Amino acid sequence: MNPFAARRARLAASMEPGAVAVLATAPEVARNGDSDYPYRHDSHFYYLTGFTEPESVLVLVAGQGEAPARSILFCREKNAEREIWDGFRHGPAAALDAFGFDAAFPIGELDAQMARLLADVPVLYYAVARNAALDAQVARWLQAVRARARSGIAAPGRTQHLLALVDEMRLLKDETEQGLMLRAATIAGAGHVRAMQAVRPGMFEYELEAELLYAFRKGGAQFPAYTPIVASGANACVLHYSANNARMRDGDLVLIDAGCEFDSYASDITRTFPVNGRFSDAQKTLYELVLVAQAAALRAIVPGRPYSDVHEAALAVLAEGMLDLKLLDRASYGSVDDVLAERAYTPFYMHGTGHWLGLDVHDSGSYRDLDAAGKPSRALVPGMALTVEPGIYVRPGPGVPERFWNIGIRIEDDVIVGEAGARVLSGAAPKTVPEIEALVAQR
Structure with missing residues (x-):
């Protein structure tokens, strides 16, 4: 006590x-x-x-x-x-x-x-x-x-x-809290692994949800931390999709955003992987763009740097990728700075790159320095816990390359701000293309 x-x-x-x-x-x-x-x-x-x-x-x-x-x-x-x-x-x-x-x-x-x-x-x-x-x-x-x-x-x-x-x-988690959050993330990570090993074309999304919930409870978690998102195909372009009732098709990706609660502390992990076990060229291209964006965001987690740097680091990578992949027209937006200034990225990336995490999935604490004039983004401090979750969501539309239509990808990890930078809690869930394809192949 x-x-x-x-x-x-x-x-x-x-x-x-x-x-x-x-x-x-x-x-x-x-x-x-x-x-x-x-x-x-x-x-x-x-x-x-x-x-x-x-x-x-x-x-x-x-x-x-x-x-x-x-x-x-x-x-x-x-x-x-x-x-x-x-x-x-x-x-x-x-x-x-x-x-x-x-x-x-x-x-x-x-x-x-x-x-x-x-x-x-x-x-x-x-x-x-x-x-x-x-x-x-x-x-x-x-x-x-x-x-x-x-x-x-x-x-x-x-x-x-x-x-x-x-x-x-x-806002600052002590060692006891960090240990509980690591346990919650480890249990949730095992659930994502179980889902990757269970997925098959023709399954319903709720069948994968059942695999997750089984793993959570078997691992000792008392509750899911929130209603799981199991979104295949075009459903992955709906940020808070929760029906989880569609049949998963060969060739689709499935996005799973699911975490569990262990002794009152939440985990919040998202992984995206192919239903048939192999990324298509278009899926792999977008996936690796999001993965690079997440890596940039994780590098921005350094004590003393503003919280907003995490989002801005991911956003810069995604904006450059949108131009390179012709999701955005360089004739209209000549540089990344133009894309960012005009918020031209929002049709494909419309949410922040993370949030505080702890007893609540969207945990308490201000994102701004309440004691400073103008209320700038607050500085990161060791002991803060947050998610890092860039994504990209491509709906059909004029000028949008058809090979990317209906692909939704998000990669999310749970992180503690450490003295030397980001300490990732959710590493139990694989996230590189080779790791995922090898794991799904084991089914």
Whole structure:
């Protein structure tokens, strides 16, 4: 529990002296009838507590003078009857010992305890305007404190958004987090290998999805990190395709964007490979262009360089390739600089080259330096985790060489910013043309 207690201490130290912070976990959500969606705790809450049960709230009281900071958990009570139906629950006493809190109470006491804890507090930190029910609950707490004004009790004079503080903490991954992310990426990489070995012309996309999900769970992952994309042929030109119900044809590529979640940390890997095991000349040409673009982006991951350099490095390679392959007309765009200035590449490459990764697939943290004038791209720092995922998507159109029509390619890896540059976590999934063709041939 040391990482969680240390994070709570860091957060409390960043708050105003004597302030109180409140953070609730995610609610259970009904799917249909009397069935719920599989429960997933709130990532911010888990980051600070390690506690995964629903109906839970963390309260932090910042230190002031000689008084130390305190962390308080509100959670469900022990209930032998409900545990027969729903499984184990800690209850306040066990949670107090197991998770290193200073105090723990039943969730039913939250309102009464908050009316006491908020007395004479200067600032209340919480997720302002994120949840209407929580906003209403906070309003009731403040009203209960104000009702004691005649006794000389004052309510917090201000509220402040809490999640921005936690977002900045989450941006840098400690060794424990990096180890969990490596495990998630390794499990997901094995799933991509299994899919490459299983693919055959005539299969449905969902059959490959089943191979992935099997490998994820067998490897110890608790969930897929997001709905897998298994997109063959022209479907690969749809960025967030998720139907996964088309039959894969001989001669098509299949793009798989799929990752898993291990102990709450996500992986996010994309590989593109031929259904029949051999890249055509046109497919190989575009694939190797994307691979070179990714290599350029990975080289740009150096501490101190702006995050935006990663995208710009990939973009320059792709723009040059689009001109060389006549996807873009040199008569209209004489140089790479012209292509970039006019954003002429967007019909074929319309997304960024990556995003933060961690407890969430698109993890928290700003991409800009919030303390700098003009808010430039923030500098890379060791411990940051991100994806690097250039692609190219060629739809039929006037002037577009027909041999490239309906080819969609993306190559995505999970990366930690290290002292010496990029540390790739997802190397278990092969990505060069010879590696892929050799692996598919083993089927």
